[in-house]
Amino acid sequence: MSYPYPLVVFDLDGTLVDSAADIAEALNRTLEDIGLARVPEATVLGWIGDGVRRLVEQAVQAAGRQIDLAAVMPTFMVHYRECLLRSPQLFDGVVEALAQLRALNVPLAICTNKPAALVPPLLQHLGIAEAFALVLGGDSLPQRKPSGEPLRHIAAHFELPVDACLMVGDSLTDYRAAEDAGMPIALVRYGYPRGLDLDNAHAVAVIDDLRELPGLAAVSAI
Structure with missing residues:
Protein backbone atom coordinates (compact mmCIF):
# COMPACT_ATOMS: atom_id res chain seq x y z
CA MET A 1 0.00 0.00 0.00
CA LEU A 84 5.69 23.36 29.23
CA LEU A 85 5.62 19.86 30.72
CA ARG A 86 3.06 20.56 33.44
CA SER A 87 0.19 18.52 31.97
CA PRO A 88 0.37 18.14 28.17
CA GLN A 89 -1.48 15.19 26.67
CA LEU A 90 -1.49 13.65 23.22
CA PHE A 91 -4.92 13.64 21.63
CA ASP A 92 -6.52 10.23 21.12
CA GLY A 93 -5.19 8.39 18.09
CA VAL A 94 -1.97 10.39 17.68
CA VAL A 95 0.48 7.58 18.50
CA GLU A 96 -1.33 5.08 16.30
CA ALA A 97 -1.67 7.49 13.37
CA LEU A 98 2.00 8.45 13.43
CA ALA A 99 3.00 4.78 13.58
CA GLN A 100 0.73 3.89 10.66
CA LEU A 101 2.07 6.70 8.49
CA ARG A 102 5.67 5.78 9.30
CA ALA A 103 4.89 2.15 8.43
CA LEU A 104 3.87 3.47 5.00
CA ASN A 105 7.31 5.16 4.77
CA VAL A 106 5.79 8.64 4.81
CA PRO A 107 8.15 11.27 6.27
CA LEU A 108 6.53 13.47 8.91
CA ALA A 109 7.25 17.08 9.89
CA ILE A 110 5.94 19.64 12.35
CA CYS A 111 5.11 23.24 11.50
CA THR A 112 4.20 25.13 14.66
CA ASN A 113 4.18 28.71 15.88
CA LYS A 114 5.54 27.57 19.25
CA PRO A 115 9.13 28.79 19.80
CA ALA A 116 11.45 26.22 18.24
CA ALA A 117 13.52 25.63 21.40
CA LEU A 118 10.45 24.43 23.29
CA VAL A 119 9.33 21.86 20.75
CA PRO A 120 11.93 19.06 21.21
CA PRO A 121 11.51 18.85 25.02
CA LEU A 122 7.75 18.57 24.59
CA LEU A 123 8.02 15.90 21.91
CA GLN A 124 10.53 13.95 24.01
CA HIS A 125 8.29 14.18 27.06
CA LEU A 126 5.37 12.80 25.07
CA GLY A 127 7.43 10.05 23.45
CA ILE A 128 6.92 11.06 19.81
CA ALA A 129 10.14 12.94 19.00
CA GLU A 130 11.55 10.19 16.80
CA ALA A 131 8.49 10.26 14.53
CA PHE A 132 9.47 13.57 12.92
CA ALA A 133 12.16 14.13 10.33
CA LEU A 134 11.91 17.92 10.61
CA VAL A 135 10.52 20.40 13.13
CA LEU A 136 9.94 24.06 12.26
CA GLY A 137 9.06 26.48 15.05
CA GLY A 138 7.48 29.90 15.00
CA ASP A 139 10.88 31.60 15.16
CA SER A 140 12.75 29.24 12.81
CA LEU A 141 12.13 31.55 9.84
CA PRO A 142 11.39 35.28 9.48
CA GLN A 143 7.80 34.26 8.62
CA ARG A 144 5.42 32.06 10.58
CA LYS A 145 1.91 30.76 9.97
CA PRO A 146 -0.47 32.05 8.58
CA SER A 147 2.23 32.78 6.02
CA GLY A 148 2.66 29.83 3.70
CA GLU A 149 6.43 30.27 3.70
CA PRO A 150 7.08 27.71 6.50
CA LEU A 151 5.15 25.07 4.54
CA ARG A 152 6.97 25.94 1.34
CA HIS A 153 10.26 25.72 3.23
CA ILE A 154 9.41 22.28 4.58
CA ALA A 155 8.36 20.95 1.17
CA ALA A 156 11.59 22.30 -0.35
CA HIS A 157 13.63 20.64 2.40
CA PHE A 158 12.27 17.28 1.28
CA GLU A 159 12.59 18.28 -2.40
CA LEU A 160 8.88 17.85 -2.94
CA PRO A 161 6.29 20.04 -4.70
CA VAL A 162 4.26 21.84 -2.09
CA ASP A 163 0.93 20.91 -3.67
CA ALA A 164 1.76 17.20 -3.39
CA CYS A 165 2.17 17.29 0.40
CA LEU A 166 -0.46 17.33 3.15
CA MET A 167 -0.86 19.74 6.05
CA VAL A 168 -2.81 18.61 9.12
CA GLY A 169 -4.08 21.31 11.47
CA ASP A 170 -6.91 22.58 13.62
CA SER A 171 -7.00 26.35 13.30
CA LEU A 172 -7.68 29.23 10.95
CA THR A 173 -3.97 30.00 11.16
CA ASP A 174 -3.17 26.54 9.78
CA TYR A 175 -5.84 26.84 7.11
CA ARG A 176 -4.58 30.20 5.91
CA ALA A 177 -1.00 28.94 5.83
CA ALA A 178 -1.99 25.97 3.69
CA GLU A 179 -4.05 28.22 1.44
CA ASP A 180 -1.15 30.64 1.01
CA ALA A 181 1.30 27.82 0.28
CA GLY A 182 -1.04 25.90 -2.01
CA MET A 183 -0.79 22.78 0.14
CA PRO A 184 -3.80 20.50 0.71
CA ILE A 185 -4.97 20.43 4.31
CA ALA A 186 -6.84 18.00 6.53
CA LEU A 187 -8.53 19.59 9.54
CA VAL A 188 -9.36 18.06 12.91
CA ARG A 189 -12.63 18.82 14.69
CA TYR A 190 -11.06 18.86 18.13
CA GLY A 191 -8.35 21.37 19.08
CA TYR A 192 -8.65 25.15 18.96
CA PRO A 193 -10.42 26.03 15.66
CA ARG A 194 -10.95 29.71 16.48
CA GLY A 195 -12.65 31.54 13.63
CA LEU A 196 -12.65 28.53 11.31
CA ASP A 197 -15.86 27.23 9.75
CA LEU A 198 -14.98 23.55 9.58
CA ASP A 199 -18.17 22.58 7.78
CA ASN A 200 -17.47 24.89 4.85
CA ALA A 201 -13.69 24.78 4.72
CA HIS A 202 -12.04 23.64 1.49
CA ALA A 203 -10.14 20.75 3.04
CA VAL A 204 -9.11 17.27 1.97
CA ALA A 205 -11.06 16.03 4.99
CA VAL A 206 -12.37 17.14 8.36
CA ILE A 207 -11.69 14.34 10.81
CA ASP A 208 -12.48 13.51 14.42
CA ASP A 209 -9.48 11.25 15.00
CA LEU A 210 -6.01 11.22 13.44
CA ARG A 211 -6.35 7.47 12.90
CA GLU A 212 -8.46 8.44 9.90
CA LEU A 213 -5.40 9.97 8.20
CA PRO A 214 -3.83 6.79 6.76
CA GLY A 215 -7.01 6.10 4.82
CA LEU A 216 -7.22 9.47 3.07
CA ALA A 217 -7.17 9.66 -0.70
CA ALA A 218 -5.32 12.38 -2.58
CA VAL A 219 -7.21 15.62 -3.18
CA SER A 220 -5.95 18.77 -4.91
CA ALA A 221 -4.75 21.77 -2.95
CA ILE A 222 -7.28 24.32 -1.69
Whole structure:
Protein backbone atom coordinates (compact mmCIF):
# COMPACT_ATOMS: atom_id res chain seq x y z
CA MET A 1 0.00 0.00 0.00
CA SER A 2 1.33 3.44 -0.92
CA TYR A 3 0.20 6.72 0.57
CA PRO A 4 -1.01 9.46 -1.79
CA TYR A 5 0.96 12.20 0.01
CA PRO A 6 4.77 11.91 0.05
CA LEU A 7 5.00 14.15 3.14
CA VAL A 8 2.62 14.97 5.99
CA VAL A 9 3.16 18.20 7.96
CA PHE A 10 1.47 18.52 11.35
CA ASP A 11 0.58 21.49 13.46
CA LEU A 12 1.44 20.84 17.11
CA ASP A 13 -0.77 22.52 19.73
CA GLY A 14 -4.40 21.60 19.17
CA THR A 15 -3.60 18.98 16.54
CA LEU A 16 -1.18 16.54 18.15
CA VAL A 17 -1.01 17.88 21.69
CA ASP A 18 -3.59 19.24 24.10
CA SER A 19 -1.47 21.90 25.78
CA ALA A 20 -4.15 24.53 26.40
CA ALA A 21 -4.09 24.24 30.20
CA ASP A 22 -0.32 24.73 30.32
CA ILE A 23 -0.32 27.68 27.93
CA ALA A 24 -3.17 29.26 29.89
CA GLU A 25 -1.32 28.81 33.18
CA ALA A 26 1.85 30.39 31.76
CA LEU A 27 -0.16 33.33 30.48
CA ASN A 28 -2.05 33.76 33.73
CA ARG A 29 1.14 33.72 35.81
CA THR A 30 2.45 36.46 33.52
CA LEU A 31 -0.73 38.51 33.90
CA GLU A 32 -0.50 38.22 37.67
CA ASP A 33 3.12 39.38 37.56
CA ILE A 34 2.13 42.57 35.72
CA GLY A 35 -0.89 43.26 37.92
CA LEU A 36 -3.66 41.95 35.69
CA ALA A 37 -6.41 39.47 36.48
CA ARG A 38 -6.24 35.84 35.41
CA VAL A 39 -8.48 34.82 32.53
CA PRO A 40 -10.39 31.57 31.98
CA GLU A 41 -8.74 28.79 30.01
CA ALA A 42 -11.64 28.90 27.56
CA THR A 43 -10.75 32.50 26.76
CA VAL A 44 -7.08 31.63 26.22
CA LEU A 45 -8.14 28.91 23.77
CA GLY A 46 -9.33 31.64 21.45
CA TRP A 47 -5.92 33.28 21.48
CA ILE A 48 -3.73 30.23 20.78
CA GLY A 49 -2.20 29.69 17.37
CA ASP A 50 -0.59 32.94 16.23
CA GLY A 51 2.59 32.74 18.29
CA VAL A 52 3.51 33.67 21.85
CA ARG A 53 3.91 37.41 21.32
CA ARG A 54 0.46 37.68 19.80
CA LEU A 55 -0.93 35.56 22.65
CA VAL A 56 0.36 37.96 25.29
CA GLU A 57 -0.63 40.97 23.21
CA GLN A 58 -4.23 39.80 22.96
CA ALA A 59 -4.44 39.16 26.69
CA VAL A 60 -3.12 42.62 27.52
CA GLN A 61 -5.43 44.26 24.99
CA ALA A 62 -8.42 42.41 26.44
CA ALA A 63 -7.53 43.85 29.85
CA GLY A 64 -7.51 47.36 28.37
CA ARG A 65 -3.90 48.05 29.29
CA GLN A 66 -1.03 49.57 27.35
CA ILE A 67 2.10 47.57 28.18
CA ASP A 68 5.53 47.34 26.59
CA LEU A 69 5.41 43.81 25.17
CA ALA A 70 9.17 43.68 24.78
CA ALA A 71 9.47 44.09 28.54
CA VAL A 72 6.82 41.47 29.30
CA MET A 73 7.88 38.70 26.94
CA PRO A 74 10.94 37.55 28.95
CA THR A 75 8.65 37.06 31.96
CA PHE A 76 6.18 35.11 29.86
CA MET A 77 8.89 32.90 28.41
CA VAL A 78 10.09 31.97 31.90
CA HIS A 79 6.58 30.84 32.81
CA TYR A 80 6.09 29.17 29.43
CA ARG A 81 9.17 27.01 29.96
CA GLU A 82 8.14 26.23 33.54
CA CYS A 83 4.65 25.14 32.44
CA LEU A 84 5.69 23.36 29.23
CA LEU A 85 5.62 19.86 30.72
CA ARG A 86 3.06 20.56 33.44
CA SER A 87 0.19 18.52 31.97
CA PRO A 88 0.37 18.14 28.17
CA GLN A 89 -1.48 15.19 26.67
CA LEU A 90 -1.49 13.65 23.22
CA PHE A 91 -4.92 13.64 21.63
CA ASP A 92 -6.52 10.23 21.12
CA GLY A 93 -5.19 8.39 18.09
CA VAL A 94 -1.97 10.39 17.68
CA VAL A 95 0.48 7.58 18.50
CA GLU A 96 -1.33 5.08 16.30
CA ALA A 97 -1.67 7.49 13.37
CA LEU A 98 2.00 8.45 13.43
CA ALA A 99 3.00 4.78 13.58
CA GLN A 100 0.73 3.89 10.66
CA LEU A 101 2.07 6.70 8.49
CA ARG A 102 5.67 5.78 9.30
CA ALA A 103 4.89 2.15 8.43
CA LEU A 104 3.87 3.47 5.00
CA ASN A 105 7.31 5.16 4.77
CA VAL A 106 5.79 8.64 4.81
CA PRO A 107 8.15 11.27 6.27
CA LEU A 108 6.53 13.47 8.91
CA ALA A 109 7.25 17.08 9.89
CA ILE A 110 5.94 19.64 12.35
CA CYS A 111 5.11 23.24 11.50
CA THR A 112 4.20 25.13 14.66
CA ASN A 113 4.18 28.71 15.88
CA LYS A 114 5.54 27.57 19.25
CA PRO A 115 9.13 28.79 19.80
CA ALA A 116 11.45 26.22 18.24
CA ALA A 117 13.52 25.63 21.40
CA LEU A 118 10.45 24.43 23.29
CA VAL A 119 9.33 21.86 20.75
CA PRO A 120 11.93 19.06 21.21
CA PRO A 121 11.51 18.85 25.02
CA LEU A 122 7.75 18.57 24.59
CA LEU A 123 8.02 15.90 21.91
CA GLN A 124 10.53 13.95 24.01
CA HIS A 125 8.29 14.18 27.06
CA LEU A 126 5.37 12.80 25.07
CA GLY A 127 7.43 10.05 23.45
CA ILE A 128 6.92 11.06 19.81
CA ALA A 129 10.14 12.94 19.00
CA GLU A 130 11.55 10.19 16.80
CA ALA A 131 8.49 10.26 14.53
CA PHE A 132 9.47 13.57 12.92
CA ALA A 133 12.16 14.13 10.33
CA LEU A 134 11.91 17.92 10.61
CA VAL A 135 10.52 20.40 13.13
CA LEU A 136 9.94 24.06 12.26
CA GLY A 137 9.06 26.48 15.05
CA GLY A 138 7.48 29.90 15.00
CA ASP A 139 10.88 31.60 15.16
CA SER A 140 12.75 29.24 12.81
CA LEU A 141 12.13 31.55 9.84
CA PRO A 142 11.39 35.28 9.48
CA GLN A 143 7.80 34.26 8.62
CA ARG A 144 5.42 32.06 10.58
CA LYS A 145 1.91 30.76 9.97
CA PRO A 146 -0.47 32.05 8.58
CA SER A 147 2.23 32.78 6.02
CA GLY A 148 2.66 29.83 3.70
CA GLU A 149 6.43 30.27 3.70
CA PRO A 150 7.08 27.71 6.50
CA LEU A 151 5.15 25.07 4.54
CA ARG A 152 6.97 25.94 1.34
CA HIS A 153 10.26 25.72 3.23
CA ILE A 154 9.41 22.28 4.58
CA ALA A 155 8.36 20.95 1.17
CA ALA A 156 11.59 22.30 -0.35
CA HIS A 157 13.63 20.64 2.40
CA PHE A 158 12.27 17.28 1.28
CA GLU A 159 12.59 18.28 -2.40
CA LEU A 160 8.88 17.85 -2.94
CA PRO A 161 6.29 20.04 -4.70
CA VAL A 162 4.26 21.84 -2.09
CA ASP A 163 0.93 20.91 -3.67
CA ALA A 164 1.76 17.20 -3.39
CA CYS A 165 2.17 17.29 0.40
CA LEU A 166 -0.46 17.33 3.15
CA MET A 167 -0.86 19.74 6.05
CA VAL A 168 -2.81 18.61 9.12
CA GLY A 169 -4.08 21.31 11.47
CA ASP A 170 -6.91 22.58 13.62
CA SER A 171 -7.00 26.35 13.30
CA LEU A 172 -7.68 29.23 10.95
CA THR A 173 -3.97 30.00 11.16
CA ASP A 174 -3.17 26.54 9.78
CA TYR A 175 -5.84 26.84 7.11
CA ARG A 176 -4.58 30.20 5.91
CA ALA A 177 -1.00 28.94 5.83
CA ALA A 178 -1.99 25.97 3.69
CA GLU A 179 -4.05 28.22 1.44
CA ASP A 180 -1.15 30.64 1.01
CA ALA A 181 1.30 27.82 0.28
CA GLY A 182 -1.04 25.90 -2.01
CA MET A 183 -0.79 22.78 0.14
CA PRO A 184 -3.80 20.50 0.71
CA ILE A 185 -4.97 20.43 4.31
CA ALA A 186 -6.84 18.00 6.53
CA LEU A 187 -8.53 19.59 9.54
CA VAL A 188 -9.36 18.06 12.91
CA ARG A 189 -12.63 18.82 14.69
CA TYR A 190 -11.06 18.86 18.13
CA GLY A 191 -8.35 21.37 19.08
CA TYR A 192 -8.65 25.15 18.96
CA PRO A 193 -10.42 26.03 15.66
CA ARG A 194 -10.95 29.71 16.48
CA GLY A 195 -12.65 31.54 13.63
CA LEU A 196 -12.65 28.53 11.31
CA ASP A 197 -15.86 27.23 9.75
CA LEU A 198 -14.98 23.55 9.58
CA ASP A 199 -18.17 22.58 7.78
CA ASN A 200 -17.47 24.89 4.85
CA ALA A 201 -13.69 24.78 4.72
CA HIS A 202 -12.04 23.64 1.49
CA ALA A 203 -10.14 20.75 3.04
CA VAL A 204 -9.11 17.27 1.97
CA ALA A 205 -11.06 16.03 4.99
CA VAL A 206 -12.37 17.14 8.36
CA ILE A 207 -11.69 14.34 10.81
CA ASP A 208 -12.48 13.51 14.42
CA ASP A 209 -9.48 11.25 15.00
CA LEU A 210 -6.01 11.22 13.44
CA ARG A 211 -6.35 7.47 12.90
CA GLU A 212 -8.46 8.44 9.90
CA LEU A 213 -5.40 9.97 8.20
CA PRO A 214 -3.83 6.79 6.76
CA GLY A 215 -7.01 6.10 4.82
CA LEU A 216 -7.22 9.47 3.07
CA ALA A 217 -7.17 9.66 -0.70
CA ALA A 218 -5.32 12.38 -2.58
CA VAL A 219 -7.21 15.62 -3.18
CA SER A 220 -5.95 18.77 -4.91
CA ALA A 221 -4.75 21.77 -2.95
CA ILE A 222 -7.28 24.32 -1.69
